Amino acid sequence: MVDQLFFTIKFVGVNAGLSDMLVRLYSMYRVGKVLSYTYIHTPFICKRSYPLNYIDRIVKKIIGDKIYQPLSKFIGLEKSDLNIFDKDFLHHNIVELNIEDILENEHISSISDLKNIIESNKHKTEPTIYSFLTTGNFYKFDTQSKINNLLQDTVSIEDIRNLVTKRYWQARERWPISIPFDETKTKILIHVRRGDRACINLGERVICLHGNKVAIANDVDDIVEQAKELLGTENFKRPSAASKIALILQKIFDTHGESNFSIIIVSDGYDRTFKVIKSNINKGYLNLSKSELNQLAIAKKVCRKEFLGLSAERNVSTIIGESKINFFKSVHVIASADVVIKTSGGFASVLHKFFKKSDLPPIVIDTEQYDPQSFQQVLNDIGQLINKN
Secondary structure: OOOOEEEEEEEOOOOOOHHHHHHHHHHHHHHHHHOOOEEOEOOOOOOOOOOOOHHHHHHHHHHHHHHHHHHHHHHOOOOOOOEOOOHHHOOOEEEEEEHHHHHHHOOOOOHHHHHHHHHOOOOOOOOEEEEEEEOOOOOOOOHHHHHHHHHOOOOOHHHHHHHHHHHHHHHHHHOOOOOOOOOOOEEEEEEEOOOOEEEEEOOOOEEEEEOOEEEEEOOHHHHHHHHHHHHOOOOOOOOOOHHHHHHHHHHHHHHHOHHHEEEEEEEOOOHHHHHHHHHHHHOOOOOOOHHHHHHHHHHHHHHHOOOOOHHHOOOEEEEEOOOHHHHHHHHHHHHHOOEEEEOOOOHHHHHHHHHOOOOOOOEEEEHHHOOOOOHHHHHHHHHHHHHHO
16 A cells, blocks of 8 residues: 555635636646546635625635535536545645646656656655645646646546546436526527626727726727736737627528527626726726716626627527526526537636537637638537437
8 A cells, every 4th residue: 555656636725716717727637647646526616707796705704615616516516536635545645746836947858757856755664645736827837738738648638527527417316407508409608708807998099908907998900919918918908809709600590400408608808807907996097088988888788788789689598697596507508508609718618628518529619710611520520419309
């Protein structure tokens, strides 16, 4: 038993959404598996993806981070077959290793190099559990790419799906949730990210929002480059318009017929957008003229109607707004969909990859990379899916 090596994964100082945490989990899981270590699960919480209402925030002052535990339970990752708090592991020696730092600072050209560095920390007499830390440096150090380059195809997505996908669907048996998909049709999810990614047109100027950061772009024709500079991020992109999503959807309908599909639109909506803008105005960080304040009020009403055109079709349902039940429904819609149409971010595509029950390759349409020339292949893939269903 002394020679058996275990590994677990611990999130340290990570304020990330669920999709981001699954990407980190997968990357570190691949490292442990390629080294032939046995996985032990350490429960994690995901604050960023779990919305708290007023009552929740009061309860949080009493019970602390336990308030976030229902999310782990919902996705089935509150525990696994082997768990760090199991009595069998109480006397194991736990060695914490910052894999991000090791890959950044050590000269590693092979899996053997990595194994030698890790096992140089092994306790000589006691059974060892390596605790792989993932921190705020995961993207700064480009850890995922380094792991991909080092491991190549030695550990596939199916290895982590055996853990994550299985447990997710077991959780749905214990905790079923109703979503408005028609199971007799090909199911399309449309995920429209808005809340923390938005552009609000005020006429001559545009408010650009990225997370909790807000900036005013003066050049309407060059919003993106201005916003990147003002917000201090290269990641800013102008959100895909609803008209672009409607165009893609119409092409699918024209090719395969609307009646073959059941569609759900999921979005966080604009409540957070306007709360952040209002907060920045109240703090004096955002100065708007009287005319612009009037335009802002009009924009708020217009934004709330954004999804009416998309949801006018009889086979389309919506889940709009941030709440716990909407979040749980959104996750299950993503897991249950046959086709994903996404705007910015990896929430929909990552969750679909990890949670979808089907072994068929995912069909994910990124509206920001939509190309009419190559879209025919996507239409062909959807056609094959309809025939299989």
